[in-house]
Amino acid sequence: MTPRHLLSVxxxxxxxxxxxxxxxxSFVEVGARPxxxxxxxxxxxxxSLFFEDSTRTRLSFEAAARRLSADVMTFAGSSSSLNKxxxxxxxxxxxxxxxxDAFVVRxxxxxxxxxxxxxxxxxxxxxxxxxGDGAHEHPTQALLDCYTISRERERRFGAKAGRPQxxxxxxxxxxxxxxxxxVARSNVIAxxxxxxxxxxxxxxTLLPPSVQGWPAEVSHDVDGALAKCDVAYLLRLQNERMTxxxxxxxxxxxxxxxxxxxxxxxxxxxxxxxHPGPVRRGIEIAAEVVDxxxxxxxxxxxxxxxxxxAVLYLLLGSGAPVGA
Amino acid sequence: MARERQVLLRGxxxxxxxxxxxxxxxxxxxxxxxxxxxxxxSEAPPxxxxxxxxxxxxxxxxxxxxxxxxxxxxxxxxxxxxGSRAAALGGYTAVVAMPNTQPAADCAAVIRQVLELAxxxxxxxxxxxxxxxxxxGKVLAPMAEMAAMGVRVFTDDGTGVQxxxxxxxxxxYATALGAVIADHCEDASLAGNGxxxxxxxxxxxxxxxxxxxxxxxxxxxxxALARLTGxxxxxLHVTTADALQAVRLAKAAGVPVTAEVxxxxxxxxxxxxRGYETVYKVNPPLRTxxxxxxxxxxLSEGTVDAIATDHAPHPPEAKDTSICxxxxxxxxxETALSxxxxxxxxxxxxxxxxxxWSPAKIAGLHPAHGGPxxxxxPANLCVVDLAKEWVVRPEQMASRSRNTPFxxxxxxxxxxxxxxxxxxxxxxxxxxx
Numbered sequence: 001m002t003p004r005h006l007l008s009v010x011x012x013x014x015x016x017x018x019x020x021x022x023x024x025x026s027f028v029e030v031g032a033r034p035x036x037x038x039x040x041x042x043x044x045x046x047x048s049l050f051f052e053d054s055t056r057t058r059l060s061f062e063a064a065a066r067r068l069s070a071d072v073m074t075f076a077g078s079s080s081s082l083n084k085x086x087x088x089x090x091x092x093x094x095x096x097x098x099x100x101d102a103f104v105v106r107x108x109x110x111x112x113x114x115x116x117x118x119x120x121x122x123x124x125x126x127x128x129x130x131x132g133d134g135a136h137e138h139p140t141q142a143l144l145d146c147y148t149i150s151r152e153r154e155r156r157f158g159a160k161a162g163r164p165q166x167x168x169x170x171x172x173x174x175x176x177x178x179x180x181x182x183v184a185r186s187n188v189i190a191x192x193x194x195x196x197x198x199x200x201x202x203x204x205t206l207l208p209p210s211v212q213g214w215p216a217e218v219s220h221d222v223d224g225a226l227a228k229c230d231v232a233y234l235l236r237l238q239n240e241r242m243t244x245x246x247x248x249x250x251x252x253x254x255x256x257x258x259x260x261x262x263x264x265x266x267x268x269x270x271x272x273x274x275h276p277g278p279v280r281r282g283i284e285i286a287a288e289v290v291d292x293x294x295x296x297x298x299x300x301x302x303x304x305x306x307x308x309x310a311v312l313y314l315l316l317g318s319g320a321p322v323g324a
Numbered sequence: 325m326a327r328e329r330q331v332l333l334r335g336x337x338x339x340x341x342x343x344x345x346x347x348x349x350x351x352x353x354x355x356x357x358x359x360x361x362x363x364x365x366s367e368a369p370p371x372x373x374x375x376x377x378x379x380x381x382x383x384x385x386x387x388x389x390x391x392x393x394x395x396x397x398x399x400x401x402x403x404x405x406x407g408s409r410a411a412a413l414g415g416y417t418a419v420v421a422m423p424n425t426q427p428a429a430d431c432a433a434v435i436r437q438v439l440e441l442a443x444x445x446x447x448x449x450x451x452x453x454x455x456x457x458x459x460x461g462k463v464l465a466p467m468a469e470m471a472a473m474g475v476r477v478f479t480d481d482g483t484g485v486q487x488x489x490x491x492x493x494x495x496x497y498a499t500a501l502g503a504v505i506a507d508h509c510e511d512a513s514l515a516g517n518g519x520x521x522x523x524x525x526x527x528x529x530x531x532x533x534x535x536x537x538x539x540x541x542x543x544x545x546x547x548a549l550a551r552l553t554g555x556x557x558x559x560l561h562v563t564t565a566d567a568l569q570a571v572r573l574a575k576a577a578g579v580p581v582t583a584e585v586x587x588x589x590x591x592x593x594x595x596x597x598r599g600y601e602t603v604y605k606v607n608p609p610l611r612t613x614x615x616x617x618x619x620x621x622x623l624s625e626g627t628v629d630a631i632a633t634d635h636a637p638h639p640p641e642a643k644d645t646s647i648c649x650x651x652x653x654x655x656x657x658e659t660a661l662s663x664x665x666x667x668x669x670x671x672x673x674x675x676x677x678x679x680x681w682s683p684a685k686i687a688g689l690h691p692a693h694g695g696p697x698x699x700x701x702p703a704n705l706c707v708v709d710l711a712k713e714w715v716v717r718p719e720q721m722a723s724r725s726r727n728t729p730f731x732x733x734x735x736x737x738x739x740x741x742x743x744x745x746x747x748x749x750x751x752x753x754x755x756x757x
Contacts, residue, residue, distance in 0.1 A: 089644035109648035110530040111600030118599075134648070136530030185530055208527035209535070 002314055005117045005128040009139040009186045014193045018164030021147050023310035024303070030067065031306055041070035044101040044316050049092070049116070050076045050131070052108040056277065056301075057131050061104045061140075064308035070316075073100070088112070089119050096120060101316055102127045110136030110182075127315040135180045141276055142186035144307040146194055148300050149231055149272060157270055168195030173225040174216075175201040175257060176235030176284055179208050179246075183276045184235060188216050201225045203257065205246040222257050226266045234259055234275045234285045250283055259285040264292065272296050328353040331748055332368040333707060333741070336377025339672055340384055340696045341681045349382055351703040354745040358699055375741050375751060377707050383676050384694045385417025385447075385704040385742065387683040389506075389584055390481070390560060390632035391657060393419070393449065396437055397426025402637040402724045404438070408445035409757075410635070410657040410723040412749045415706035415739035418448040418684065418693040419635075419657070423459065424482040430454035430465040435473050446749045446757060447742075448704070450687065452477040455494045455505065461486050464493060471501040476688035479506035481560055484542055486512050491546065495555025504582075504686060506558040507546050509567070510608055514538035519647045521594040521609040529597065531647060534609050536564040543567040547574040550581055558686060559583040561634050563608045565618035572627045582686050584632040585619050587663040588654050588729055592616075596729065602643045602650035603727050606636070624674055630683035631675075633660045637725030654729045658721055661708065663730060665737035672710070707741040714738050722755060 003011045012020065030036055046065040048058050058074070065072045075095060086094075092103070103120070105113040105128055113130035120126050132138040150166040153159040161168055172191050178184045178200050191198050192215035199217045200207065211218060219225050226232055237253060247253050254260070259273070264286065267273070273285070273295045281287040290297060333349040338359060350358040350369070368374040393407035404421070411419050421438060423429030429438060435451050442449035453470035457463045459480045467478055478498060484507050485491040491507070498505050515538040520526050522533020543559060547570060550557035562568055562583045571583045588606065593613050596604040604610060622628045636653025643650050664675050684694030692702045716733050718726040742750035749756050 087641040087644035088646060088649075090641075107646060109646035112646050114600045115602075115646065134530050135532075182530060185528075209522045209533055210524040210527040212524045213528070 004125070004315065006139050006311055006315065007113050007117060007128065007130045008137050009142045009190045014164040017143065017146060017190060017193060018166065020143050020307065020310045020314060021150065021166065023314060024147050024306045027306040027309040028303070037067050037069060039069045040313055041065070041068040041316055044070045045073065045099060046070045046102045046104060046312065047073040047075060047095055047100045048104045048131070049095065050106045051112070052106050054106055054132065057106060060304045061131060061308050063305050064312055067305070068309055068312055070312070092116050092119050093123065096123060096126060100126050102129060102312060104129045104131045105133070106131040107133050110134035129311060129315065132182050134182065135185070136182050137186045138182040139186050140304070140308055140311055141183050142190035143311065144300055144304045145187055145233070145274060146190050147307055148274065148296055148303050152272060152296050152299060165195030167191055170196040170230040171199070171228055172196045172231040172233060173199045173201050173229040174233045174235065175222060175225070175259070177206045177237055177241060178202045178235070179206045180238070181235050187233065188214055192216070199225050199229070201257070203247065203253070206241070223263065223266055226259070226263060229271060231272045231274060232259060232267060234273070236276065236278065236280060237284050254283055258283065259289050261286045261288050264289045267294060274300060277301065327371065329746060330369055330372035331743060331746065332372045332374045333377045333382050333705070334368070334374055335362060336380040336382040336707060338697050339381045339676060341677065342696050344673065349697060349705070351743060351746045354703060356697060356699055356701045356703050359697055373748065375707070375748065377741070379709065379711055380740055381672055381708045381710060382697065383706055383708060384680045384697060385706050385744070386415045386661060386679045387687060387689060387693050388416050388419040388633050388635070388657065389477070389558070389630055389683045389687055391419040391421060391635040392424065392637065392653070393421045394637060395425060395441060396434070400639045404441040404445050404449055406722060406724040407635070407637070407657070408447045408449055409755050410655070410721065412446040412742045412744065413722050413739060413753070413755060414657040414659070415661050415708060415742055416447050416657060417704035417706065417742065417744050418450060418687070418689050420477050420687050421449050421451045422481045423452050423454040423479065428454045428459045430457050430459065432466070432469045432473055435470050435475060439473065446755065447744055448693065450689065451475060452479050452506070454478065455480045455485055456490065459483065461490065464490070464497060467497060467501055467503065471503055476503050477506055477558070478503055479508065479560065481506065481508045483512065484508040484510050488545055488549065492549045492553060495549055495553040495557065499553065499555050504556040504558045506560050507542070508560050509539050509542035509546060510534065511538045511542050514541065517648070518609070519605055520597045521611050523594065523612065525594045525597060529600070531597070534607070536566065536611065536615070539564055539608050540567045540570065543570050547579055547581055551577070551579045554580065557581045561586050561589065561608060561632070562628070563589045563611050563615060563619070565615045568618050568622050568627055572622070575627065582629040583627065584630040584683070585628050586632060586634045587656055587660045590616065590619055591663050591667045592729060600647055602645065602647055603654065603729050605647055605650050605652050606654050607652040620668060623668065623678060624670060628678065630686060631660065631664060631678045632683065633657055637723055638727050639725060643727055653727065655721070655723050655725055655727055658723060659716055659728060659730050659735065661739060662714070662735035662737050665710070666735045703743050703746040705743040706739055708737060709740045710737050712736070712738040
């Protein structure tokens with residue numbers, strides 16, 4: 001049973017995530033063809049509803065929809081630039097009235113994709129894909145990260161894992177601004193569901209107010225975490241965090257929590273270095289580490305399109321074979 | 325001159341601060357003229373309107389210390405007419421109207437406008453004045469000129485007075501006016517742009533939180549300032565267990581402080597936010613189960629003096645948006661008593677004390693409102709059908725706004741009649757004007 005919406009990566013469960021990953025394999029294969037396009041979603045309309053700037057994620061989703069032969073519409077505008085006379089709900093219902101099969105929603109506030117799904121539930125059967133909502137979740141990022149870890153380990157080290165828990169036994173350290181990160185929330189859920197042990201590494205001010213019930217450990221010892229992890233997952237640090245008094249300075253953050261070239265020497269030979277982008281070289285991660293062989297940051301981006309194809313296909317697909 | 329109106333409330337149980345007894349209540353003109361054991365006046369006097377109170381409590385009208393009637397300036401959300409009609413339907417005969425209007429009620433001119441509009445209202449509308457000019461927290465508003473017009477409650481509600489020095493001056497200044505300073509206790513630097521209680525649930529939902537301590541540090545500060553100045557302090561919508569503990573200790577130490585809680589903070593927890601429904605966004609936010617338990621426990625021991633609605637109407641467009649952008653607040657006038665009767669396992673007299681005579685005293689309205697039901701007393705009364713079960717239907721509300729967190733809830737107990745100065749403004753659950 002496929003869910004109608006993808007609002008949280010928890011909607012999928014381990015089996016659902018594994019299904020997306022396997023589907024992604026076939027779309028990676030499609031992407032390698034001379035004409036990387038299949039007719040699976042011909043006649044379907046996908047709208048990207050981006051109330052928060054994010055060119056990369058929007059382009060990735062739109063490329064995914066086009067490679068599935070869906071028609072794509074784009075709505076871009078910050079929530080503050082919305083016409084004061086029209087509520088968010090009215091905006092959504094107006095676009096729905098144009099005939100839409102899927103809404104890909106990004107908003108700076110948590111919960112908007114769930115609200116959109118609620119408003120749509122009363123009028124039709126369109127699907128909603130959460131493309132990042134505030135500090136809540138970013139499910140497709142988590143899916144592409146799971147895919148990248150599992151397939152890169154297989155490709156590099158021939159590491160075959162059991163299914164559906166393809167990350168079973170792995171140690172993942174998520175390092176940085178956990179508090180404000182939707183990527184961290186989705187990844188904690190997904191990594192744990194697939195069998196990994198997750199450690200959150202951050203200064204106390206950049207941890208969520210509570211991690212009670214999270215399937216993760218917390219540490220302030222970045223060196224210790226790096227030395228034992230199979231995946232070092234760095235999060236972006238935004239400059240606002242200094243003005244908001246979460247940190248004394250970027251310099252101090254880099255010294256204490258940055259993946260510097262020196263610290264990178266602590267990493268094991270098979271440890272993967274990941275980052276959801278955009279990377280701030282020299283802040284959370286040194287330039288030479290970004291470009292080192294252990295970094296799979298560009299692979300993450302490449303896999304993003306195939307994963308999003310898999311998600312759209314799963315939610316909207318009519319059952320037509322992928323390779324048709 | 326036409327003959328004075330007479331109303332007979334027949335067959336009910338009179339419940340007031342002196343106790344309860346089976347009695348018929350005869351009202352003539354604006355006052356109660358007789359309270360007699362049933363049977364003695366089984367025949368209504370000729371020309372009297374007889375209202376059935378069988379199985380009902382006949383009580384002093386309720387008094388709300390905390391309602392946003394939105395007029396002047398935000399009439400798309402509520403007006404004094406619609407808000408006071410909602411109040412009458414909820415059993416209220418007096419409400420204190422909050423000053424966060426546009427313009428703010430921070431001077432005699434705006435107070436006069438509200439009092440003028442209130443003349444045709446369905447309940448006694450008593451404007452509260454702002455503590456600071458424009459509610460900006462910078463300069464004391466002309467409290468004396470407002471007090472001269474009858475204002476007895478001053479507050480910057482919507483926000484608290486952030487400056488401790490200014491709060492101290494306000495408390496000092498008000499001591500000469502016989503007025504109470506009411507504070508919305510949330511330290512803005514700690515509450516920030518949070519849209520729900522900070523904690524386990526907000527962390528999971530990825531929403532900015534308003535921590536309990538943002539309320540507690542301000543409650544503690546205000547108590548210290550009230551102790552210093554001797555000024556009367558009223559704490560609006562107390563929501564946390566630790567804030568209550570501070571109030572408990574302050575009262576024991578003789579500090580002149582009173583506190584109110586709201587029906588929604590007594591009936592709901594932060595768990596309500598899990599579905600990202602903006603109707604549950606309110607300041608201070610819905611808290612944890614531990615807080616709700618503490619709030620309920622404090623009702624009967626005297627730590628809490630009043631239940632107030634914080635009736636905060638908003639038009640649909642203010643709520644049909646993201647949780648972050650949605651306006652905080654819920655409507656409450658039409659559901660408050662029923663929610664309390666349904667949710668709280670308290671004797672009726674205790675609920676009425678918290679919703680009628682105790683708040684009436686805080687607002688300086690006692691005994692005209694909330695006073696004992698005896699011959700000669702002003703006839704501000706409500707008649708409550710204690711057995712009546714009903715379901716909250718937002719579309720049927722008299723308030724101009726629909727943002728109730730209790731939509732669809734089955735409640736027990738409903739106001740049947742309301743008398744304002746002897747006039748039946750609600751009869752058989754229907755507004756009469």
